[in-house]
Amino acid sequence: MTVTASPPTVGGARADDVRRALAVVMDPELDEPITDLGFVRSVAVDEDGGVEVHLRLPTSFCSPNFAYLMASDSKDVLVALPWTGRVVVQLDDHHDSDKINAGLAADAGYRGTFGHEAEQDLEELRETFRRKAHTAAMERCLTALLRSDPERTPDALGEVVLDDLPRGPHLDALVRRREALGLPVAGTSPVLVDHNGVQPDDVPMALRRARSTRISIDGNAHFCRGLLRTRYPGSEDDQVHRAEGAEPADAGHDPTFIPLTTLTTTQTQETTR
């Protein structure tokens, strides 16, 4: 982090303010804040409320639509802070850096940035990944339940309601994803539902499909973290450990890593965060 051109206390406090604001910007694909992923490369503030933030991604060829979303969301949250003046967000080292940075500087919006490559907006893309995030959160809860109770069969998971799930980070995450989709969060609400709240006819199949979604997201999240570390040595210091999908090899760059016997069972995984 670079904090420049202002008294350390004020500058430091404001830089922290910037980071806190950026912590609500999500990588929609990985379902994590960009601050946890190490995507915030630098934060600089000046005494007039000017802010300059640089973002970095795991590869130059990360999807430009996701890159744009994260960069433009970052600018939005910083402009919304009461004390900020001129806000500059720059995406570094991406194949579309010039295009995206120019679009951000001019507040050109998605269509203004990408021209003929943009049709309407990125809302459908966001929605697709909100649904996937919910699917994965749901699978984590249900698979944990299955493993904690060998008597329970996959067929019976259709009857599980929110109140049946143990309290903890998995449940909290599921509730947040349900709220994002507008799904009910009452204790009597069935857990295994699609994005419209509809329960499946074929419960084991629905669980299997959800599992493949969860595996994809966890796998990508760790691969992207790893690529960022390879591309930007030292960036591991800016990454927050992701318990879901962690492997023994992660111990090398994560001092909090605790070897786990399973990926998905225990609630204790998330306490390492």
Next chain:
Amino acid sequence: MYTKDGESYFIVDAHIALWDARPENVRNIQGQQFIDCFYDYHRNLSPESEVWSKEEYLYQGGERLMKDLFEDGYVDHAIFQPAHLGEFYRNGFGQTEEAFALTQANPGKLTYNHNFDPRNGEAGLDQLRADAERFGLKGVKLYTAEWHGDSRGWRLDDPMAYRYFELCRELGITNIHIHKGPTIRPLDRDAFDVADVDHVATDFTDLNFVVEHVGLPRLEDFCWIATQEPNVHGGLAVAMPFIHTRPRYFAQIIGELLYWIGEDRIQFSSDYALWTPRWLVEQFVDFQIPEDLTEYAPLTTAQKKKILGLNAARMYDIEVPAELRLPEADETETGPRQPEAADAGQMATV
């Protein structure tokens, strides 16, 4: 061939390249970024002993390729799947002439697949005819995020693409390898989505569609489509090296694939020169699903043999010594089913 513990494995490396990313061939910053990205993949996922210098990584040449694959890598047969990337590299990324010459110089060891781009229109159709005749094409490699003038991507179900698939059918080019990339028009949607594979696989049931990287980073979308379409296969390019640092992730990928599409439609590859086959073959033969992942059955030797070579050999009519062959398995419990039935059961996004 690779032999261990009395078992012999026929090895087909179903996705290799002979590329040139040396400075004189790099056209622009994107060309540099592209090879840098590959090199980061290589450095990030390889065992330390297998990491090459950047200079070695830019270009290997035919001699090195033959050694890495056939002398050191246990490979019996390998298939070129070249990416053109003409907007990034002066003479293209995949080296057509060099790779084809190598194929001719080593009969029986190499298959040369080429590529096409439907945005080349009518002229491209004529070119495909000429290429099919010259190279004796059985397959093509298609990269949907290829840049082309002011277009940075295309879909397999674009009308012009259909003209190309019709021509493939006519020319006997039956094996269509698909590699999804980050750009596609419009950018509104997920470029890695494989819905267009679903459409072409339904409309061209006599063609095989091999989705490279098994659809990663959208494994779930790929599995769901592949389970409905018996002519959709999974290529393990880029998935294989997870076996080293992310073995649990790898186990789950393989477990899901075996569940959804079964052991007869999965193809091994090193994605040379992203990685080399030797360590991948050795580790895969030794690999087992971790015991605590109880949702998956242990991998069998027969499944490993099929994935490592027999499946691709069948698709490409590559002669396999009689003692190394295996019969096909029964269908998976998930399918293949009729696409209409599957789509009607819309539990689609759960």
